[in-house]
Amino acid sequence: RRITREGHRFEEEKRFGEAFACYNQTADQNSAEGQYKVGLFYAQGRGVPQNHKRAAKWFRMACDQNHAEAQHALGVMYEQGVGVRQDYKEAVVLYRKAFEQNNPDAQCNLGGMYGRGLGVRKSHTSAVKCFRKAAERGHAASQYRLGYMYYVGNGVKQDFAEAAKWYHKAADQNHAMAQFSIGHLLFKGTGIGKDQKEAISWYQRAVEKNNVQAQYALGMAYLRGNGVPLNLKQAAHWFQKAAGQGDPESQCSLGRMNEDGQGIPVNHREALRLYHKAAGKNHLEAIFRIGCAHELGKGVPVDFKEAAKWYTKAADQDHAAAQCRLGFLYKFGQGVPQSYTEAFGWWALATQLDYIPALHYLAEMYERGLSIQKNQGKALELYKKASEKGYHQAQEKMAELEVEDDARSKTSVGTMKLKWTLETCFESKFEMKEGNVGAVAYILYKDSHRRVKAIALPSHVKWILEDLKCLKHGYCDKPWLVSICYGITLKGLFDLMKAKTVGRIEFFSHISPELWEERFVSEMKGNEDSKQFIQIRHGGQYEDRSQLEFEIMKRENGGRFVTHYDL
Secondary structure: OOHHEEEEEEEEOOOHHHHHHHHHHHOOOHHHHHHHHHHHHHHHHOOOOOHHHHHHHHHHHHHHOOHHHHHHHHHHHHOOOOOOOHHHHHHHHHHHHHHOOOOOHHHHHHHHHHHHHHOOOOOHHHHHHHHHHHOOOOHHHHHHHHHHHHHOOOOOOOOOOHHHHHHHHHHHOHHHHHHHHHHHHHHHHOOOOOOOOHHHHHHHHHHHHHHHEEEHHHHHHHHHOOOOOOOHHHHHHHHHHHHHHHHHHHHHHHHHHHOOOOOOOOOOOHHHHHHHHHHHOHHHHHHHHHHHHHHHHOOOOOHHHHHHHHHHHHOOOOOOHHHHHHHHHHHHHOOOOOOOOHHHHHHHHHHHOOOHHHHHHHHHHHHHHOOOOOOOOHHHHHHHHHHHHHOOHHHHHHHHHHHHHHHHHHHHOOOOOOOOOOOOOOOOOOOOOOOOOOOEEEEEEOOOOEEEEEEEEHHOOOOEOOOOHHHHOOOOOOOOOOOOOOOOOOOOHHHHOOOOOOOOOEEEOOOOOOHHHHHHHHHHOOOOOOOOEEEEEEEEEOOEEEEEEEEEEEEEEEEEEEEEEOO
């Protein structure tokens, strides 16, 4: 006993070598406590080099003398497969022996085995009994786990107030996950009053113990300004902390901040690196973002085939946005064989996940009869659903259909069709002809009905949309938007450029940059008035459409002026 007491004193003074010598001496005298301590020092590498096999040997010797702590320690080794061959059943046997001696660590671990069904038949009810037995004796980990069982309703009736009670008991003992969990309840107002400022204080207690969930929660709070003032630098700081511990949510969130330049400089390569780390843990949003990077050329060259690979990986696991983007690749044959049927199928799956844009795209398929029989009624039904859910493109489409009906009754423009949208005009083969009334423009007025009036304009003025600000494309003060039909010659466009009628030309398209460049070059061959130099660069993403930027630079009298094309 004297030697054991000396060993305890040396251990408290962190004189581990001397403590080990004392325990080893008592272990040689067949002391169960000494054998357990020697095993523990070998397991932790205190006072001696770490050696799990020797640790297991000494724990087993103490177990033969029914030492509860040694039974628990050896059970952990069998559960984790450290120093011994992994054996869940043997772990359960050892935990039960220690359980019967009221060892709270073993009671908690046995509850975990029941909860996961490892080495024993899965039973949440039995898990709760184990957790409760240890929790009532003040075991912090068991108090937290019992609280969690009440939170999710496993083995007991779901009761958020009871969950909060047990979380508080554990948190009072500085249990970091319990502190985070109280913060989570307060932040959401689940079972207890909502108080985001108080929630932040609990998160801050948890991060002092390096709790990764609390670090991520603080990052999100600063990112959104919930419970704290919005602070992007602080958000990035906490995401970085959690990402460094391998948290995939934080890695993906920090990747988005790098991609978008939120609080930190834009860095597409760093964003992609973080996405790949999170994707390694099958984080679906990160997998989707990698696909976006390859499609849009962010941090890597544009590679539609690679984009399709990553989209498919996420789409197969029910990531709606990935299903939608994959549908576009199939629609336009980018990186995959062109197939309206595949596009339709992926969009249909996305609608089942309540992904609103997919409703709009399915409506277009029904409207135009792509891979399915034309059905204007079904198209209108889907447009209406998307519109009612706030999808602005569908709202514009509904307004356009109203305008079309209004135009038929009020305006006569011969055989020309008035139904044009920013997307479909690129896919038309409509040709302007001499003698026609001229190009028709939709002038969008900012009135309460968002009505559009169709009027005839002189032939040298192509499709003009006034007050672009109303279209919510993010530009200001009424620039002119000229949308050029894909089948129309560019001569009229060059006429406008020479007249300096247009300073900025903007539109959106699914057509690849390479196809546009090929078209522009072929159109300009033989055009003596148009000695243009074209620069085409990928600009990013506007909702679900590729957004590209064109610059056509024309030399005039030794100088030049630039007209921008943002597609």
